[in-house]
């Protein structure tokens with residue numbers, strides 16, 4: 001099988017009921033059985049090709065999960081109703097009261113809030129660390145630690161988790177390595193470095209249309225089956241099921257992901273270099289000034305570039321707000337959270353997606369209140385887009 005994530009998806013065969021080149025959409029909540037025995041059996045164990053109830057599994061969701069599992073080179077996948085559902089189900093499945101997690105401190109705001117505010121209610125403690133500091137990770141491992149959690153490329157500072165090194169710690173202490181790869185599908189293949197669980201918010205690049213919220217958990221067959229176990233699975237019992245009609249539409253969008261990622265990356269590289277040349281402090285793993293530029297070159301599938309997210313520091317919250325409003329007026333894109341859309345999206349993480357992280361902790365992470373994060377779009381004329389950004393920067397006296 002090809003080692004390329006896009007080619008792996010393209011090798012997938014899924015025909016429609018009448019030989020359609022798209023698989024049929026299974027628009028149903030429940031499934032008929034021709035024998036009593038078969039139904040009883042399905043309550044006991046998963047039977048390949050047999051379906052029971054759509055909260056458990058639906059053929060359309062199965063197709064989508066299979067495509068993403070192929071992309072991530074993991075055995076199986078469970079699609080979920082959101083990225084947060086993927087994260088919370090995974091953690092609830094792996095951890096029990098008394099367990100501990102070591103997590104990167106620069107994670108998605110919702111993830112941070114879940115670890116910090118929600119899990120303690122169930123007696124699960126999270127130690128937040130600077131994920132680029134391998135010694136710091138080691139120092140937080142105890143005999144209660146169950147998992148190390150990180151984002152391959154972090155939000156919003158674009159720090160890169162050295163998955164090879166983190167895997168070594170996991171091996172030493174028998175821990176699960178859980179990686180959120182939302183920022184870098186195809187660009188990073190966490191399974192190659194031994195990630196046990198690879199999570200995505202499909203809401204972002206993978207769907208790419210900003211028209212729905214969805215998620216996925218890619219892992220071993222055993223883990224995914226445990227997630228949807230009728231008697232004890234978090235995905236089955238907490239019930240974050242994705243609707244099959246939506247799963248079908250995401251499956252169609254995934255087919256262009258490789259082309260989109262290349263274009264997002266190409267455009268982001270262009271903008272990052274241009275902004276840096278104007279004298280701004282720019283965060284982008286494709287820049288030589290990025291502290292982990294060498295690691296990015298080792299770890300990334302460079303055919304897909306360095307992904308499409310970058311950030312720059314506007315100094316203060318006021319300047320950040322001013323320049324973003326101007327960029328919206330100048331049609332650079334939309335002032336909106338989220339990422340992976342065909343248009344450029346921008347927001348100031350300190351006051352939106354990362355606002356769950358207390359201000360003093362943001363400061364310690366190196367997150368300036370004037371940070372502006374851009375998810376660069378698929379613009380065909382990126383030079384024009386840059387000229388517009390430049391005009392806005394000049395009008396706000398940032399250059």
Ligand SMILES: *Cc1c(COP(=O)(O)O)cnc(C)c1O
Pocket residue numbers: 082083084085108110111151155180182183201202203204213214215
């Ligand atoms: C958006 C996002 C999530 C949460 O996903 P939802 O689909 O919004 O629930 C998790 N991790 C990262 C890195 C994200 O960007």
